[in-house]
Amino acid sequence: MAVRPFPGLGTVFYALGWLLVILAAAMLVPLAVDLAFANPDWRGFLGSSGITAFFGIALVLAHRHRAHGLSLRAAFLMTASSWLVTAFFAALPFALGGYDLSPTDALFEAVSAMTTTGSTVITGLDRAPPGFLLWRSLLQWVGGIGIIVMALVLLPFLRIGGMQLFRSESSDRSEKVLPTTAEFVRRLVTIYLALTLLLAIALGLAGMPAFDAVNHAFTSIATGGFSTRDASIAAFDSEAVELVLLAGMLMGALPYARYVGLAAGRGEAFFADSQIRTFLAFLLLASLLLALWLMVSQGRGPGEALLAAAFNLVSIVTTTGYSSEDYTLWGAPAVALFLAITVIGGCTGSTAGGIKIFRFEILWIATREYLVQLFLPSRVGSPRYAGKPVTGQVIIAVLSYVFLFIGSWGVLTVLLGALGLDLVTAVSAAATTLANVGPGLGPVIGPSGNFAALGDPVKWVLLSAMLLGRLEFFTLLVLFHPRFWRR
Amino acid sequence: MLASVLLLAAAARAGEVIEIAEPRAARIVDGDSLQIDGRVIALFGIDAPEIGQRCRYDDIAWTCGLAAAHDLRKHVVLGRGPLRCEVQRIRPDGVREAICALGDLDLAVVQLESGMAVADPDAPPGYRRSEARARQARLGIWHSRFVPPGIWREDDRRAVGKAAGCMLRARRDAAGGAFYYTLFDPEFDRVAADPRSIVYCSDDNARLDGYRRPGEILSE
Numbered sequence: 158m159a160v161r162p163f164p165g166l167g168t169v170f171y172a173l174g175w176l177l178v179i180l181a182a183a184m185l186v187p188l189a190v191d192l193a194f195a196n197p198d199w200r201g202f203l204g205s206s207g208i209t210a211f212f213g214i215a216l217v218l219a220h221r222h223r224a225h226g227l228s229l230r231a232a233f234l235m236t237a238s239s240w241l242v243t244a245f246f247a248a249l250p251f252a253l254g255g256y257d258l259s260p261t262d263a264l265f266e267a268v269s270a271m272t273t274t275g276s277t278v279i280t281g282l283d284r285a286p287p288g289f290l291l292w293r294s295l296l297q298w299v300g301g302i303g304i305i306v307m308a309l310v311l312l313p314f315l316r317i318g319g320m321q322l323f324r325s326e327s328s329d330r331s332e333k334v335l336p337t338t339a340e341f342v343r344r345l346v347t348i349y350l351a352l353t354l355l356l357a358i359a360l361g362l363a364g365m366p367a368f369d370a371v372n373h374a375f376t377s378i379a380t381g382g383f384s385t386r387d388a389s390i391a392a393f394d395s396e397a398v399e400l401v402l403l404a405g406m407l408m409g410a411l412p413y414a415r416y417v418g419l420a421a422g423r424g425e426a427f428f429a430d431s432q433i434r435t436f437l438a439f440l441l442l443a444s445l446l447l448a449l450w451l452m453v454s455q456g457r458g459p460g461e462a463l464l465a466a467a468f469n470l471v472s473i474v475t476t477t478g479y480s481s482e483d484y485t486l487w488g489a490p491a492v493a494l495f496l497a498i499t500v501i502g503g504c505t506g507s508t509a510g511g512i513k514i515f516r517f518e519i520l521w522i523a524t525r526e527y528l529v530q531l532f533l534p535s536r537v538g539s540p541r542y543a544g545k546p547v548t549g550q551v552i553i554a555v556l557s558y559v560f561l562f563i564g565s566w567g568v569l570t571v572l573l574g575a576l577g578l579d580l581v582t583a584v585s586a587a588a589t590t591l592a593n594v595g596p597g598l599g600p601v602i603g604p605s606g607n608f609a610a611l612g613d614p615v616k617w618v619l620l621s622a623m624l625l626g627r628l629e630f631f632t633l634l635v636l637f638h639p640r641f642w643r644r
Numbered sequence: 645m646l647a648s649v650l651l652l653a654a655a656a657r658a659g660e661v662i663e664i665a666e667p668r669a670a671r672i673v674d675g676d677s678l679q680i681d682g683r684v685i686a687l688f689g690i691d692a693p694e695i696g697q698r699c700r701y702d703d704i705a706w707t708c709g710l711a712a713a714h715d716l717r718k719h720v721v722l723g724r725g726p727l728r729c730e731v732q733r734i735r736p737d738g739v740r741e742a743i744c745a746l747g748d749l750d751l752a753v754v755q756l757e758s759g760m761a762v763a764d765p766d767a768p769p770g771y772r773r774s775e776a777r778a779r780q781a782r783l784g785i786w787h788s789r790f791v792p793p794g795i796w797r798e799d800d801r802r803a804v805g806k807a808a809g810c811m812l813r814a815r816r817d818a819a820g821g822a823f824y825y826t827l828f829d830p831e832f833d834r835v836a837a838d839p840r841s842i843v844y845c846s847d848d849n850a851r852l853d854g855y856r857r858p859g860e861i862l863s864e
Contacts, residue, residue, distance in 0.1 A: 280714040388721040483722040577781030600754040605719040610758045610784040
């Protein structure tokens with residue numbers, strides 16, 4: 158069967174073109190910083206910006222007359238291709254600058270940045286050029302808002318893994334993707350910008366140097382986890398900084414739709430949101446238990462134990478990936494806990510990765526219903542979530558997602574083991590990249606480790622896993638189905 | 645963070661235990677050496693690439709020596725609880741070869757398992773197994789071509805003119821003291837800017853020329 162383009166392909170290329178133009182403009186920011194600091198790397202940014210702008214403008218011009226609506230399949234293609242294409246071009250400054258990075262390393266770092274994973278192959282961050290550091294952080298920040306828009310606009314429309322529960326009323330009735338979206342997106346971006354600015358100021362007040370404050374504001378609100386220091390947050394040795402970043406990570410992992418509602422005066426919806434309540438309650442309980450463990454096993458004081466436990470736990474659950482210390486030294490129970498929480502994830506409609514809280518809530522609702530039906534088979538239940546019915550289709554979608562997640566985790570672990578990694582490194586590398594967290598476990602890629610040590614084949618596997626997880630599996634997998642490409 | 649430094653200073657002999665409560669108080673010299681107060685310690689049983697050493701991957705000569713140093717530093721800065729070093733033997737120039745651990749974590753094993761060091765010929769069997777695992781998985785230096793650190797040091801000693809990028813500087817001060825500094829020392833940038841300072845690419849070679857670490861206790 159011949160492959161013929163389907164409707165909406167022109168829109169996809171048009172949108173990609175604009176994304177590249179925006180990316181090229183973003184490259185001018187680190188260029189300016191390098192110029193200001195008299196660092197010669199600005200040339201690499203100029204070249205990268207030029208190349209990216211060239212392709213972007215070419216795409217926009219070539220398809221401006223064909224940009225009409227977005228069909229379902231075109232929406233899938235746009236979602237997946239926007240990540241793949243922008244990651245490739247985002248890697249150009251890393252590859253073209255004077256950093257001695259192989260093409261694999263450049264792409265790994267770019268993908269890790271855009272998917273807000275935060276695994277890094279760079280050592281010597283403390284002395285890295287300012288433009289380079291800023292580009293890493295800026296990419297995470299841009300990736301963060303991209304994730305929010307994707308999660309709030311595209312994924313519900315595409316009904317990915319149960320996300321149809323978050324479709325707005327209007328999109329339920331129409332087949333169009335973007336009926337009321339423009340205003341909504343504008344508000345999202347405004348809130349994102351405001352929170353970033355707030356964090357940067359707070360970090361400065363907490364004692365962080367201005368350049369570091371801006372970079373960490375970018376990477377904390379995006380729950381990305383890149384730092385300007387090799388030793389991550391431990392390098393700052395400041396409780397005030399840790400507290401501000403803790404707040405930043407939490408803010409980044411809550412549903413942004415609720416922020417929009419909060420800003421419009423609908424505060425009760427924010428505090429009544431079940432995802433938010435479940436998420437915060439879980440974090441509080443887990444932090445308290447972990448802090449208790451630290452007090453008992455290491456004799457730490459309550460305040461110190463709670464901050465250490467909460468910071469690192471929240472960092473992993475929100476899929477940020479900062480470390481204030483090496484928690485793999487906290488004993489086997491703590492290491493097991495950190496492995497388990499790696500995949501939980503944040504709230505949907507945020508920058509966080511992982512399985513996501515709402516999917517656990519749905520599965521809990523479904524399991525509870527099933528349990529009751531075991532001894533009351535004639536009972537007809539009508540479970541609801543966020544005011545909408547939890548249909549069989551939703552449950553299947555969530556179960557399929559979780560199945561794919563766990564299945565991918567297993568396949569990746571075996572693949573990484575076959576490439577020579579030990580079990581702890583393989584299991585944690587697969588988990589951390591699929592869930593877009595950042596650090597793994599063990600001496601190689603744990604919080605004190607670095608992904609630079611891994612061989613190129615392993616890096617390719619891991620960056621693919623980052624994209625697979627970020628695109629919530631289905632968005633990428635549909636492209637591999639032959640029927641997707643037939644008219 | 646309160647830093648209380650416990651220094652159990654026995655006589656300078658094998659069996660001596662050097663311990664600090666806050667690991668980040670230790671100064672990293674390179675991928676297999678650190679300084680705890682006045683003692684310079686080389687991690688027993690391993691040899692990491694020298695600070696100025698590069699390894700070759702395809703046509704990229706990457707700074708594996710620096711990477712090894714950064715890795716060691718990261719483990720130390722992010723560690724909590726006592727850093728404890730048990731001296732195994734003393735070199736003629738006063739450097740103590742010791743097994744250093746953060747709790748149960750042997751720093752030498754960490755460097756070996758990350759592919760950031762090679763095991764010495766007389767290293768314990770466990771160390772050689774760690775090296776073998778990293779080599780099999782092609783981690784760190786094992787996915788590159790590199791000159792064994794011992795041979796690299798000798799070549800560096802004979803080389804005329806040091807690569808400007810080596811992050812180790814030595815200087816004789818007005819009082820006659822001769823000290824070497826690495827990029828992790830707060831004084832490094834100031835010393836590097838001093839036209840009288842000399843570039844070294846290996847701490848061992850700096851020591852052979854008579855330089856010592858600032859604050860190093862020279863005789864017991």
